[in-house]
Amino acid sequence: MPKIESAVAAAGPEVTEAAKVAAPLARAASTGSKVAAAAKVFAPVARALAPAARVLGKVAAPISVGLTVAQIATAKTDEEKLDAGISAASTALLFSKNPIAMA
Numbered sequence: 001m002p003k004i005e006s007a008v009a010a011a012g013p014e015v016t017e018a019a020k021v022a023a024p025l026a027r028a029a030s031t032g033s034k035v036a037a038a039a040k041v042f043a044p045v046a047r048a049l050a051p052a053a054r055v056l057g058k059v060a061a062p063i064s065v066g067l068t069v070a071q072i073a074t075a076k077t078d079e080e081k082l083d084a085g086i087s088a089a090s091t092a093l094l095f096s097k098n099p100i101a102m103a
Contacts, residue, residue: 064091 068091072084 061095064094
């Protein structure tokens with residue numbers, strides 16, 4: 001019996017560490033099931049709104065180009081110019097149908 005007791009005592013710190021790692025994983029699994037339940041509720045709503053989202057997407061694209069051009073035209077400081085350049089590059093990537101830019 002002393003061998004078993006000493007083995008259990010020696011494994012104590014590892015069990016404690018494993019419990020510390022397992023607790024957040026259990027919380028994440030619980031959160032995942034809540035997200036899945038919410039997705040079941042949200043899916044029909046998203047399907048109903050899809051046609052409107054398509055129209056808004058077609059309108060939003062030219063608006064984003066216009067806002068980017070306005071940002072470039074009104075940039076005065078180097079920081080504003082840099083931000084406008086980044087906006088222009090991201091807008092161009094989105095229009096290029098680049099799969100990496102779309103993600």
